[in-house]
Amino acid sequence: MPFVIGRTDGSLDFDSLVAQLFCAFPESRMISDxxxxxxxxxxxxxxxxxxxxxxxxxxxxxxxxxxxxxTQRHLAVSISQGITLDARIDRLGILAVGGDDTVVCRAAVQGLIEFLRAWNLEIETSWDDVK
Known part of the structure; x- marks a missing residue:
């Protein structure tokens, strides 16, 4: 199952991250606030x-x-045409995953990884070559 985790020390302004994520990935939507x-x-x-x-x-x-x-926000993050990740974001960071049937290549998720790096999050992914 493809995943991207972004961790922080517990002081993340997650509502700002959500707002900017919606700007960067405009097809995304809130599932639960x-x-x-x-x-x-x-x-x-x-x-x-x-x-x-x-x-x-x-x-x-x-x-x-x-x-x-x-409080944790639950989102559907549309990272590219036809690829949406299920994400939960809170003061500790973000977890974004695709379902078992989701095929996501590293290139498709690279935009999300770069977006999260700009927030100085410690990144972990299901792609071993992404650090």
């Missing part, structure tokens, strides 16, 4: 349907991770 809020809500709905408590272990785990990350 608060990923963990929406995820916890969905998990609680599922738990209720299954007759489970809303404070079950999986939900508590998601709530712990939400506290660690804080």
């Amino acid at each position: 608060d990923y963990y809020r929406d995820r916890i809500e969905r998990e609680k709905e599922i738990a209720k349907r299954l007759g489970m408590a809303e404070d079950s272990a999986p939900i508590r785990c998601t709530e712990r991770v939400a506290l660690e990350h804080g």
